[in-house]
Amino acid sequence: MVELTVTRDIGASAEVVWAVLDDYGNLEWVPGADNVDVIGEGVGMIRRLHIPGIDTPIDEILKSKDAGAKSFSYTIPKNAVIPFDDYQANVSVSGDANKATVVWHCTFGQGDMAEADAEGMISGSYSMMLDALAEKLEA
DSSP states (O other): OEEEEEEEEESSOHHHHHHHHHSTTOOTTSTTOOOEEEESOSTTOEEEEOOTTOSSOEEEEEEEEETTTTEEEEEEOOOSSSOOEEEEEEEEEEEOSSOEEEEEEEEEEOTTSOHHHHHHHHHHHHHHHHHHHHHHHHO
16 A cells, blocks of 8 residues: 655645635646536535546545545545556645645555556646645735
């Protein structure tokens, strides 16, 4: 089982950062994720990402959300793009009125992929998303 955590400080309040992440079905701030279908609502909802150049969409299923703690978790079923078993991610926001810290943590079985390659793929994805979030909120 691979375990990975990416942490980023963002120069915006924890409330502002959480307001963006709390809108689970809205990924307008993520480059390349401009075509997202939202299926259902609340815990159990699916955000289906259609990524340019990739035929198979990626489903991310919301498993829990705690607005008071500013956190949520989701799973991604194994697919052609994310070829991992039992992919589970947790996202949390902490901080104050001046700075937020976002922690993106996941565990998964890397399957046939080398562990270092799997870690690189996921940490690169999280870093890209957190860079985009910081760019949106620090501008």
